Amino acid sequence: MPKSKIIKELVNDEISLEKALHRVIVLAKDLKDFKLEQWAKNEIRGYSNPEEIPEYRRVNFIFIGSYIGGGLKYNDAPLPMEFLKQLSPEEQKNITTYKMKESLGFLKLSIEKNEKLGRPVTPENMQLFSVGTNTEILLARGEINLPEIIAIVNEVKTRVLDILCELEDKFGCLDDMDISNGSDTIKEEARQKINQIIICDTYNNMEIGDGNTIKKSNFLSKLFKK
Incomplete structure (x- = not known):
């Protein structure tokens, strides 16, 4: 005891x-x-x-937005993720997950306010979600569900x-x-x-390049950069 x-x-x-x-x-x-x-x-x-950043701070990252596809407009819907097929399982993990660098106080305040954490995807990166689809991406943002925080x-x-x-x-x-x-x-x-x-293992970040080319970088870090 x-x-x-x-x-x-x-x-x-x-x-x-x-x-x-x-x-x-x-x-x-x-x-x-x-x-x-x-x-x-x-x-x-x-x-x-x-x-x-420890591995226990890795959370799933969900991309939501508005887009036009098949003659229909979708709002606040999960974005197409066809581009992931070009990547290895490890690379996919680095795109769809994110290691939270924020302070404990910031995370606790988000919980108290019942707020989802996330940021808009920049215009130069929105085109990525059109790869392999006949869609036009209008708005895009990334979100982290509160239970993970x-x-x-x-x-x-x-x-x-x-x-x-x-x-x-x-x-x-x-x-x-x-x-x-x-x-x-x-x-x-x-x-x-x-x-x-x-002590926990860490993973290398990934980055999304210009056009339809995907290369190693820190796309999610840029997404959360203030």
């Missing part, structure tokens, strides 16, 4: 996830665990380095709890926020276990 107050408070939603992450930063400094410290800061501030926040909370429980197991009660007196051996064991919790 956890005895540290911070663990009980986080489980019972008595403190915010951001506050728990700030406490993790303090503990990481005592542990001299730069990876843990950086992970906690990234979750609070958002990820500035795409290569550091909720899943990211829940995953971060679970990992914070796993980290705190690991630290409590190695160093005892965390209420004093001081684990500096632990032996080097115990600290190294904790660092290794914690790194297993926070």
Whole structure:
């Protein structure tokens, strides 16, 4: 049974996830665990380095818009995705999914407001959805369903709890926020276990080129660029 107050408070939603992450930063400094410290800061501030974004922040990206096809006009409808047939399964994944770089606070605010995240597709990229079809794309946007954002926040909370429980197991009660007196051996064991919790594989982004040519790039990153 956890005895540290911070663990009980986080489980019972008595403190915010951001506050728990700030406490993790303090503990990481005592542990001299730069990876843990950086992970906690990234979750609070958002990820500035795409290569550091964990796999659990990958969400499905849905393209919606208006287009004319077969003499009919479709509004707020899923866009044709015939161009995906030109791509390998891995490339398809990189086009239809997106790694969220936004801060935890931004994601939580979107949940509170019950807002879908998304942005318009730029005119130069809209033509892509016409590839292999007899359609004229009028408007296009990308959307991320809210349950996927909720899943990211829940995953971060679970990992914070796993980290705190690991630290409590190695160093005892965390209420004093001081684990500096632990032996080097115990600290190294904790660092290794914690790194297993926070480290995830990453995927290369993709980009869409001019016309009907598809090449490696960061189309979705451009789509979300402010």
